[in-house]
Amino acid sequence: MSGPGPETDALALAVAEVVVADPAVARLDGGVFGDVATHLAGRKLVGVRVDTDPARPVEVGVVLHLGTPIPVVVAGLRARVARVVGARPVDLTVSDVVPGPVDAMVEL
Amino acid sequence: MSSPTPASATPTTATATSVAGSPSRLAEDTAQGKTTISASVVQKIAGIAAREISGVHSMGGGVSRAFGAIRERIPGGGTGASNIAGVQVEVGEKQAAVDLDLVVEYGASIVDLARAVRRNVITAVERMTGLEVIEVNIAVNDIHLPEDDDEPPVAPAVTPAPSRVE
Numbered sequence: 001m002s003g004p005g006p007e008t009d010a011l012a013l014a015v016a017e018v019v020v021a022d023p024a025v026a027r028l029d030g031g032v033f034g035d036v037a038t039h040l041a042g043r044k045l046v047g048v049r050v051d052t053d054p055a056r057p058v059e060v061g062v063v064l065h066l067g068t069p070i071p072v073v074v075a076g077l078r079a080r081v082a083r084v085v086g087a088r089p090v091d092l093t094v095s096d097v098v099p100g101p102v103d104a105m106v107e108l
Numbered sequence: 109m110s111s112p113t114p115a116s117a118t119p120t121t122a123t124a125t126s127v128a129g130s131p132s133r134l135a136e137d138t139a140q141g142k143t144t145i146s147a148s149v150v151q152k153i154a155g156i157a158a159r160e161i162s163g164v165h166s167m168g169g170g171v172s173r174a175f176g177a178i179r180e181r182i183p184g185g186g187t188g189a190s191n192i193a194g195v196q197v198e199v200g201e202k203q204a205a206v207d208l209d210l211v212v213e214y215g216a217s218i219v220d221l222a223r224a225v226r227r228n229v230i231t232a233v234e235r236m237t238g239l240e241v242i243e244v245n246i247a248v249n250d251i252h253l254p255e256d257d258d259e260p261p262v263a264p265a266v267t268p269a270p271s272r273v274e
Contacts, residue, residue, distance in 0.1 A: 057141045066153070071238040074143050082140075089141035097149045099156070 008050040011058075011085065012038040016048045018080040019060060024073040029061040029095040036061045036093070057089040063096045070094055145237050147199045154206045154244075155195040157232035161224045163216035165252035167194030168209055204239040211250040222246045 019025055028047025030036045036059050038045040049059040060081065064073055074092055081090050158164055194209040206229055212221055226244045233241050 064149075066156075066236070069236050069238070070145060070149070078140060089139060091141045091144070093144040093146065094149055095146045097152050099152075 005052065008052055009038060009040055012045055012048045012050045013040075014084045015050070015058060015060060015081055016045055018084055019048070019062060019077060022073070022077055022080060024065050024068050025077070026063040026065050026098045029063045029093075031061045031093060031095055054088060057091040058085050059091045059093070061093045061095050063098060064094055066097045066099050070097075145199060145239065147197050150197045150199050150204050150206070150233055150237055150239065151195045153233050153236050154197060154208070154229050155193060157229045158195070158208055158210065158225050161221065161228055163213050163221045164210055164225065165213045166211045168211070168249075199239065202240060203242045204233055204237070205242050206233065206244045208244065208246045210246060210248050211252050212248055214251050214253045218248055222248070 016028060020028060028045075030046040034046065036047055036049050038048055038050065047061045051058070058081070060077070062077070064070065074094070077092060078090060081092075155167065158167060196207040198205045208225065208229070210221075210225065212218055225246060229244050230241045233239060
């Protein structure tokens with residue numbers, strides 16, 4: 001298996017961008033072990049992992065704001081991510097929730 | 109589904125469970141990929157829902173720890189256990205179980221209170237996560253008396269301990 005290339009890095013960045021654009025998302029999260037991450041040149045993008053094998057799912061970890069039912073948020077996130085990754089499966093993990101305003105600042 | 113859940117001393121709110129009986133399933137494994145909800149998510153939602161009920165003074169207490177590890181009640185729920193602040197949850201692929209430790213206010217009917225807490229927790233968790241709540245076990249560990257407020261609990265760090273090192 002070849003290592004991650006520029007295509008997967010770009011895809012991971014694009015996925016991260018659309019995910020944090022959702023107002024219900026507080027931040028991306030790397031999971032219990034922080035292993036859901038993409039190693040970019042100079043930094044680590046936590047919360048998105050794109051396998052080089054297109055048959056493998058794209059992994060996304062998020063922390064959500066409380067307020068909207070999680071299934072609704074998840075459906076919205078899946079729609080957003082599908083616009084970037086197409087028909088590729090997406091494994092979505094809601095690792096935590098935080099109270100607070102849904103319009104709180106989100107940053108990539 | 110409409111049968112009483114096991115291990116509940118007070119009558120279960122079977123209606124609350126069956127009304128929201130078929131929420132959109134989350135951890136389903138479809139061609140789109142699977143969705144996972146962490147135990148701490150369920151735990152926070154259950155804790156908030158329990159505290160919303162007036163008559164609940166606080167949560168927690170030592171008894172829950174004496175029970176030790178959480179039982180394996182849900183298939184596939186092995187890794188989804190979590191335990192903080194009077195709320196223990198076990199989260200499986202489609203179901204969740206909640207154990208609560210409460211300190212209640214003096215003057216509240218504990219049976220009514222437990223029923224209200226259970227109903228609110230089931231509603232909140234099922235609505236917010238889409239998981240079916242199979243049981244909510246409530247342990248009332250203590251009762252909070254009004255005169256307890258006169259003398260605030262002694263904070264352990266009020267007088268700084270003398271330093272042991274020079």
